[in-house]
Amino acid sequence: MREFSRTDRVGEQLAHELAQLIQREVKDPRLGMVTVTSADVSRDLGYADVHVTLMGENDPERIRENLAVLKRASGFLRSRVARTMKLRHVPELRFHFDESVSRGHALSSLIERAVQSDRDRAPEEDDEDSERRD
Known part of the structure; x- marks a missing residue:
């Protein structure tokens, strides 16, 4: 079994800490419900790519706005x-x-749509098969 590397451990802890900090400490009203999904830390620990999702937000403009808020807060979060x-x-x-x-x-x-389509089509096919046998 592979041991977790240091960067993996730091990334996991960083994602956990950031999730709590963003929820509790960032007070910007433009920021939506942000969830930190992961943090990929470089080998030299120089930077971390933090991946986030926004609950209920699919609008590209809102996503850009939330990322801009997080970018502005990155110094605060880092400290x-x-x-x-x-x-x-x-x-x-x-x-x-x-x-x-x-x-x-x-x-x-x-x-789900494909499965439902197959289910809808199945009774029709069963009727055709029974007619052919008669």
Whole structure:
């Protein structure tokens, strides 16, 4: 079994700390319901790509606005993280919108529609098969 690397551990802890800090400490009214999905830390701990989702937001303009708010708050968040995490150097925070959740919902709905379409078609095919046998 593979051991977690240091960057993996730092990224996991960083994502956890940022999720709490964004929810409790960032007071900007433009910021929606932000969820931190992951944080990928570079090998030299120079920067961290923080992936976030916005609950109920799919509008590109709102996504850009929320990312801008997080970018402006990154210095504040970085200083708060420095207080809680025991690191010599806290990575620079770069926020990105995580589209995997919305893609997952879209794929799930496509699959559900395909299954429903098959179910709707199945009784018709059963009727045709029984007519052929008669």
